[in-house]
Amino acid sequence: SGTVRIGNTTLTISELPANGLYIDCDECRCYDENRNNMNSYVSSSTGQFPVMASGNNSVSFTGNISYISVAPRWFDI
Numbered sequence: 001s002g003t004v005r006i007g008n009t010t011l012t013i014s015e016l017p018a019n020g021l022y023i024d025c026d027e028c029r030c031y032d033e034n035r036n037n038m039n040s041y042v043s044s045s046t047g048q049f050p051v052m053a054s055g056n057n058s059v060s061f062t063g064n065i066s067y068i069s070v071a072p073r074w075f076d077i
Helices: none
Strands: 002-006 009-013 022-024 029-031 042-044 059-063
Touching: none
Parallel strands: none
Antiparallel strands: 002 009, 002 059, 009 042, 022 029
């Protein structure tokens, strides 16, 4: 478990899959490596998924999270 803060939104994750959790802000869903829906294990401080705006975005994490990777969607930028 842990938290991920993206901009002004903090996601609290109650259960982390062994091989990672994927957070798709564009599709508003979280999933594991097999694309199983994990939204029920994630809650948002704002009630919304984070929005990554143009330019710099702060990303931080705490808890049992050891790695974060941000994958851009170049066709949306």
